[in-house]
Amino acid sequence: MLDIQLLRNDVDAVAARLAGRGYTLDGAAFTRLEAERKQAQVRMQELQATRNAASKQIGEAKRKGEDASPIMARIATLGDELKAAEQAYEEVQKQIDLWLLSIPNLPHESVPVGRDETDNVEVRRVGVPRSFDFPVKDHVDVGAPYGLDFETGAKLSGARFTVLRGDIARLHRSLAQFMLNTHTEEHGYTEMYTPYIVNDNILYGTGQLPKFAEDMFKVQKGGDEAGPDQYLISTSEISLTNTVRDSIIKTDELPLKMTAHSPCFRSEAGSYGRDTRGMIRQHQFDKVEMVQISHPDTSFDALEEMVGHAETILKKLELPYRVITLCTGDMGFSATKTYDLEVWLPAQNTYREISSCSNCGDFQARRMMARYKDESGKNQLVHTLNGSGLAVGRTLVAVLENYQNADGSITIPTVLRPYMGGRDRIGG
């Protein structure tokens, strides 16, 4: 959520910055709503002040044993007026809130301006894609003999669900363990385990609601149709970041660094026909997530650091990748700056997203009311960052494709061997 003061002071400047990310801000509508709000609020507060003063007088009169009926007669009709005024105010305020909640974050000045992913800027490439002297298979064909099973996944749950068994399942688990251990032991993150089902208000905090409900899975308690709205998390960013909701953090406790391995559930409405083969795009996938709650002064340093943490995983796995800066038009709703890590997939002969690291500035903090106390004792909004470190399913894809051998076997990356019982290959 943007600072409403920013909008009150200079709607046009905000609109100009949002235009860069392809969002059209209706400044005139805002100005109109704001005028209405001010009028309604002043009116309501005046009536409340009148009522409060009269009630005090009544109290005093009664204590002295005087007759309070003249005062009561004077404000006889106040109640109805006040009720109407309060309703009018609430109505406008609700409109403003909903409008505010649907505006995306402002891009940071350092973000390249552009329309879509073709305008993203490559920052660096690390590692050299291996050259194969045999026909390269994609992960579906590489993994099938060892337990990568889409057919059974579809039987159980439909398209975009996968069953892993045997060596592939273990490789998948090993990747998650390896990532989690690296972030906790080498990067200073606290390991977390959090709910996978969250209340709807939590999703307002991180920005999935009110605009992106169609990407989420909504769940219901058995037999409880009137129960609270709850959703499966689409990323553990949601649960990790919201742990600091409604709290005031001591300055010397910043930054808070949290990591978790969790499943992610995405309905991906609107992505039909994209990446239908294989496990690139699934309704359920695992991810190791990093979240930092940062002091505003250091959040952009923290972003660079976090990208480095994600890169460490790829480096240790010896997977070639590149880092790109997303342009204004390609960034997510809550982000003020985002780096994507893209891993080399030989079968697709291209780099594909495997991590996304964003600084959200105070955008989520304002929605969550997450603050710290500054030196002068004032409460200030924290900055929030999140990054994949990494998407486990896609990392599995990358390992299968990059480590495949001519005989159909798969070499196990060196760092994963301790997690795989010391073996150095699958099959062969």
Place this chain on the structure above:
RNA sequence: GGAGAAAUGGCCGAGUGGUCGAAGGCACACCCCUGCUAAGGGUGCAUACGGGCAAAACCUGUAUCGAGGGUUCGAAUCCCUCUUUCUCCGCCA
């Protein structure tokens, strides 16, 4: 699932219809006193959103005692619904 109790400021805790945004204590900040040891005194110390105002200081209004509704001129206090916590019983991995 059944029965009962509870939820107040950073923390503890008083407050059952009328100047209560809330006593008192702790913690914290500053000042004074004291030349010495976890001593004494004073002051300050919730948040959000408005208006004066373009902004700071300042003045001022409104809301907030788990959440939402209701009764009332007036609600922390009475009523209803919900949430959470605790105790006991049952069930369960």
